[in-house]
Amino acid sequence: MKSILGDIQQVVMKYANIISKVLKVEVEIADVNLVRVAGTGIYKNGINRNMSGEGYVYKTVLKIGTPQIIHNPGENKLCKPCPKLHKCKEKFEMCTPIKLGNEIIGVIGLVCFSDEQKEHLMKDFDTYMEFLQQISEFISVTAYEKKEKSRKKTLLESLNLVIDKMDRGVIILNKSNRITHINKRAIEILNFVDNHFIYEIDVEEIAESVVGMHEYKLTIDNQNFHIVGNLYPMSLNENQFDRMIIFQDDKRLKDIVTGVSNTSKNICCDDILGECDRMLMLKKNLKKIALSSSTVLITGESGTGKEMFARAIHNEGNRKKEPFIAINCAAIPDALLESELFGYVKGAFTGASSSGKxxxxxxxxxxTIFLDEIGDMPLYLQTKILRVLQDRRIIKIGSNKLIDIDVRVIAATNKNLIKLIEENKFREDLYYRLNVxxxxxxxxxxxxxxTKVLVGNFVDKYTKLLDKQFSSILIDNEVWDIFYNYSWPGNIRELENTIEFMINMLGTDGRLTLDTVPNSIIHNERKIRERDKEICTLKEMEKNAIGKALEIYGASTQGKKAAAKKLGIGIATLYRKIEEYNLSK
Known part of the structure; x- marks a missing residue:
C-alpha cells in the first residue's frame, strides 16, 4: 500500500531536485516506512528501495520528530548499528521531518560527499536549514491537498452510490447549471432518454406545494418537466457539486400527502364502534355508498364522529390509495379559506408566497376532499364550491387558467342547513348539490x-396511554346508571373526555366508581331527570317509558331484552305491552 508521500511521488521528486540545485548537495526523501521516495545523485538509482537496514539517522527523526545534524557520519552514536560504521563515505548529513498536522509522514535528508559541499553548506547554515524546513512544509501542503482530494473523491463516490439507491429522483448540478449526476430513479420519473449528464438545466420554482416541498419546472435540452421536491445547496466548495434537486413522482407525492393529512388513514367501516340497529344500518349503507363518486352530506351533532365516517367512506372505496384531504371551514378565517381551497399563483396578492401555492x-x-363545517362557509365561497361541483374544475387566485380535477366531495355540518337557507345564509342550489x-x-x-362498547374501547385506550398497570378495570353499576341516564350533549367526544378524566382519577383498586365521575356529569344527570318528570296518567307513563326504552335500545330481540331489563319487567310482559300500546315496529 502506497504511503502519503508515495501518492505524490512526482511532486516530491521535483522538490528534491530543487533542493539539490539550490544547496549543491545530494538529497534523498524517505517516507514513514523508510522507503526512498526521491533521490538525487547516487541515490537516484535507489528510488523506491527500502532503507530500513541503513537509515538509522532517519529512523531517529521519524521517531522523535526533530531535525538531526551529523557532522561525522560513520562515527556518530546514531550510526553505531549501521553496517557502514567507520567506513561511511558521507562527510556531513542533516535531515528534518515532514509533518502532516501532528503526524510524521517522512524525512528529508541532505548529504555532503565532499569537503567543498560541506563547506558551502556550513557558510550559511541557518538560512539553508530554514529553506529545508520550508520545503518540508511545501511537501506537507501538497500531501494534505492530495489527501483532501482523495477524501473528497471517496466522499463524492459514496454520495453518488447512496443517491443511486434512493427511491426519489436526484439531480446534481455544477456551478454552470450543468447536470453532473442524475440517478436512475430521476431518469425513470422524467422518462428522460439521454442520460449522459452533459445538458445545461434551467430550474424555475413555480409554486409551494405541500409538506415543505415546492413545484419546479425543469428545462433540459428544450424539454420541459414539472416536478415536486426541493432544491438544496451542497456547500462542498466543489465546482462539480453545487446544488442538488430531490423530487418525487406523482404517486409518491400522493402517498406523502395522504400520510400527512390523513392521520387516521386506516379507519374503515369495521373500526366504527356501534352495535345498535341504527348503527348497524348506518354502517351497512356506508359500504354501499363507498364505491360511488357521488357527493355525500354528513349531518349530525358536534362530537358524533362525522370525520371518522368520512374517512371510512374514503377507505372503503376505490379511492382509498389516493389522498384524503380534510379542511375545517369554520377554523380558517374567511380571508384565507379561498386560498386554502383553491391555491394561488405567484404574486396573486400582497403577502402571498413568491412561488404561489x-x-x-x-x-x-x-x-377525496372533506369539507367539515360546511355550514360556516361564507356565501361568496359557496358559489365557487357550487361551480366546482358542477364543472369539476378550479381556478387558482390570480389566475384565469382552468384546472381539471377528479375529486369526491364529502361535506359535513352540525347545523340545520334548511334553516340557514331560510335565513339566506346558505345557498339552496349548493345544498341540493351536496345532499346527493x-x-x-x-x-x-x-x-x-x-355506550358500553365505547366505554370499553376508551378504557383500553387510556389505560395504555396513561400507563395504568391493571389486568382489568372494573366499573361500578352506579357509574353505568349515570352513563345510561345522561344525555351526552357532547356525544362521543364528551364520553371519551370523561373516560380519560376517570382513568386519571383511577385508584389503586382498579375500579371506576362514582368518585371518579366528573361532577359536571353527575350534576347535569340529576337536572335531566328532574326536567323529564311530567304529571301524566300511569298508563301514559308506562307507554312513554316503554316507547323511550325501545327508542334507546332498539326494536331487535337484543334491544327488547335490554329494554325489559331496564324497565324491570319480563320479556313476555314487554311483548304484551308493546301489542297493547301499539308500539310494534
Missing part, C-alpha cells in the same frame, strides 16, 4: 346501548 382541491385530485347522498349520524343519547 397549491390548494386543497388540487392536492386531493383523484382522491344524505348521511345522518345519530347522537349518543339515541344509541345509548352503544
Amino acid at each position: 397549491m390548494g386543497k382541491f388540487e392536492l386531493a385530485n383523484k382522491g 347522498i344524505p348521511f345522518t349520524i345519530p347522537p349518543l343519547r339515541e344509541r345509548i346501548l352503544d
